[in-house]
Amino acid sequence: MRLGDLGEDQLLGQLLFNLPLARTVAAGPGDDCAIVETPDHRELLVLKTDCVVEGVHFLRGTSALDVGWKAMMRPLSDFAATSAVPQFALITLMAPKQTEVAWVKELYRGLRRAATRFKVSIVGGETSRTPGPIAISTSVVGWVERDRWASRRGGKVGDDLFVTGRLGGALKRKHLRFTPRIAESRWLTKNFSIHAMMDLSDGLGTDLPRLARASKVGFEMEMKNLPLARGTTADDAISEGEDYELLFAISPRDRNRLERQWGKKFPNLPLTRIGSLSQLPTKDRQLLPRGYVHFQQPS
Amino acid sequence: MRLGDLGEDQLLGQLLFNLPLARTVAAGPGDDCAIVETPDHRELLVLKTDCVVEGVHFLRGTSALDVGWKAMMRPLSDFAATSAVPQFALITLMAPKQTEVAWVKELYRGLRRAATRFKVSIVGGETSRTPGPIAISTSVVGWVERDRWASRRGGKVGDDLFVTGRLGGALKRKHLRFTPRIAESRWLTKNFSIHAMMDLSDGLGTDLPRLARASKVGFEMEMKNLPLARGTTADDAISEGEDYELLFAISPRDRNRLERQWGKKFPNLPLTRIGSLSQLPTKDRQLLPRGYVHFQQPS
Numbered sequence: 154m155r156l157g158d159l160g161e162d163q164l165l166g167q168l169l170f171n172l173p174l175a176r177t178v179a180a181g182p183g184d185d186c187a188i189v190e191t192p193d194h195r196e197l198l199v200l201k202t203d204c205v206v207e208g209v210h211f212l213r214g215t216s217a218l219d220v221g222w223k224a225m226m227r228p229l230s231d232f233a234a235t236s237a238v239p240q241f242a243l244i245t246l247m248a249p250k251q252t253e254v255a256w257v258k259e260l261y262r263g264l265r266r267a268a269t270r271f272k273v274s275i276v277g278g279e280t281s282r283t284p285g286p287i288a289i290s291t292s293v294v295g296w297v298e299r300d301r302w303a304s305r306r307g308g309k310v311g312d313d314l315f316v317t318g319r320l321g322g323a324l325k326r327k328h329l330r331f332t333p334r335i336a337e338s339r340w341l342t343k344n345f346s347i348h349a350m351m352d353l354s355d356g357l358g359t360d361l362p363r364l365a366r367a368s369k370v371g372f373e374m375e376m377k378n379l380p381l382a383r384g385t386t387a388d389d390a391i392s393e394g395e396d397y398e399l400l401f402a403i404s405p406r407d408r409n410r411l412e413r414q415w416g417k418k419f420p421n422l423p424l425t426r427i428g429s430l431s432q433l434p435t436k437d438r439q440l441l442p443r444g445y446v447h448f449q450q451p452s
Numbered sequence: 453m454r455l456g457d458l459g460e461d462q463l464l465g466q467l468l469f470n471l472p473l474a475r476t477v478a479a480g481p482g483d484d485c486a487i488v489e490t491p492d493h494r495e496l497l498v499l500k501t502d503c504v505v506e507g508v509h510f511l512r513g514t515s516a517l518d519v520g521w522k523a524m525m526r527p528l529s530d531f532a533a534t535s536a537v538p539q540f541a542l543i544t545l546m547a548p549k550q551t552e553v554a555w556v557k558e559l560y561r562g563l564r565r566a567a568t569r570f571k572v573s574i575v576g577g578e579t580s581r582t583p584g585p586i587a588i589s590t591s592v593v594g595w596v597e598r599d600r601w602a603s604r605r606g607g608k609v610g611d612d613l614f615v616t617g618r619l620g621g622a623l624k625r626k627h628l629r630f631t632p633r634i635a636e637s638r639w640l641t642k643n644f645s646i647h648a649m650m651d652l653s654d655g656l657g658t659d660l661p662r663l664a665r666a667s668k669v670g671f672e673m674e675m676k677n678l679p680l681a682r683g684t685t686a687d688d689a690i691s692e693g694e695d696y697e698l699l700f701a702i703s704p705r706d707r708n709r710l711e712r713q714w715g716k717k718f719p720n721l722p723l724t725r726i727g728s729l730s731q732l733p734t735k736d737r738q739l740l741p742r743g744y745v746h747f748q749q750p751s
Contacts, residue, residue: 185534185603186533188498189497189498191495191496194490199487200486200542200575201542202542202576202578204546208583231485234484234485277499277500281503282505282508283505283587284507285583285587286583288546290544296490304484
């Protein structure tokens with residue numbers, strides 16, 4: 154059966170039936186808006202939207218389960234960057250009418266599986282026809298404590314720069330199966346003063362200059378220390394993108410305690426010091442293999 | 453200049469520069485997530501996402517200003533349906549790299565103009581390449597008082613059904629220039645007990661059965677009473693869609709007071725009783741010219 158054979162109500166009814174909804178949801182799928190409990194007033198609301206597009210973020214023929222996983226996990230990776238807790242998600246699916254209903258159901262299975270992994274409730278879903286490729290837009294709402302949110306902007310001269318995990322090689326498979334570093338990020342901001350943080354989506358070579366620019370400082374990267382995925386060169390590792398690891402800046406005074414406690418808490422996830430923040434002017438010319446930049450033509 | 457000539461940072465920098473941000477916004481465009489003040493804890497959070505797609509919701513050649521207006525106002529119309537107050541919006545723009553940057557700037561001017569009309573802050577923007585048509589997904593977050601939110605579900609047998617404005621003919625022009633009935637909806641729930649409400653996006657012939665079904669009642673529509681736009685037939689008026697007027701159910705005891713006070717408060721906007729809610733089984737067979745149903749082939 155194809156989407157064109159179903160009405161929107163019927164489709165949404167099938168997709169959203171039996172969604173596990175938190176008790177904080179007063180009105181969910183099927184109404185004009187979703188209505189949910191506000192977080193405690195001591196906390197801040199956190200909002201993020203992102204999308205995946207066929208032919209850009211996934212190829213035709215990719216497992217719909219993987220596509221759904223990725224569509225949910227990309228904005229959740231931004232929650233990790235912010236050290237925020239995601240709670241509610243809204244999905245907009247744009248799909249041609251010849252799309253198989255089975256494919257869409259599998260997509261939602263991936264979305265639900267990813268949401269469940271982080272206790273996120275899918276509280277709204279929209280569908281629209283499109284004459285073009287399939288696109289899924291996911292918006293996520295959550296919260297963070299006032300004294301705990303991280304941004305790209307607080308890095309200080311002299312801060313150590315760390316990354317989680319290994320970089321590079323993500324386009325083979327990891328970009329469809331990654332787990333946002335929310336647990337790690339929440340642990341970091343609970344136990345340390347994290348000056349600046351972001352998730353690596355476009356490659357360290359693009360993202361590190363962004364963090365430095367937002368913090369109004371320069372940076373020095375130690376290429377020889379990069380934690381490379383197996384079979385990856387350093388050039389590829391900083392330019393390919395889609396790592397969805399954390400990059401953060403922290404006072405060098407915290408380095409020993411951080412490395413010691415991290416090793417105990419997350420023994421299976423490397424944490425690597427890859428450089429430091431420095432005075433402007435930046436030396437980012439050393440980084441010339443640029444990361445992936447949306448819209449920019451490969452030269 | 454085309455999108456392909458700009459990097460994403462540069463594009464977003466240009467689009468989001470000088471956005472008027474409310475003081476409740478702690479982190480906005482340019483960071484991984486938007487971070488905003490929570491509403492008062494006595495209120496509920498309201499969430500909605502929606503999209504407009506080239507070739508479906510607007511035609512190539514449509515003024516970008518109009519497209520931006522529509523992309524923002526569609527989810528705001530759902531806020532009207534819920535009697536909620538919108539506060540923050542996130543935009544995801546999917547566009548081919550040959551799109552003119554001037555077009556995108558004009559789109560954002562439309563988005564901003566619409567947002568400003570209802571004091572909404574655009575707190576996040578994402579862009580993605582697409583090989584297909586332009587698509588804009590807008591997510592909106594806001595709030596509503598616990599005792600004041602409306603849904604489709606509370607209609608009771610015997611309730612009068614009212615619609616605002618005139619129906620039909622929207623596809624000519626109104627669908628790009630409409631104003632969501634937020635002020636009217638907020639006034640209604642402040643002064644009356646509104647049992648059920650929704651906005652008319654797919655045509656009364658599709659939307660009224662949805663309200664009745666959600667309320668688990670039937671309905672009777674008085675076709676001769678329909679408030680028709682000039683040059684429209686009743687059949688067209690209930691099937692074309694994109695009216696973005698309010699449909700609501702209210703006790704017949706309130707009818708006289710409602711009509712009298714409405715006329716004083718909104719002298720330029722018709723309010724028309726178009727029928728009532730009845731016992732099941734519904735008589736919706738009288739409504740056979742169906743409204744627009746996403747994905748369904750015209751037969």
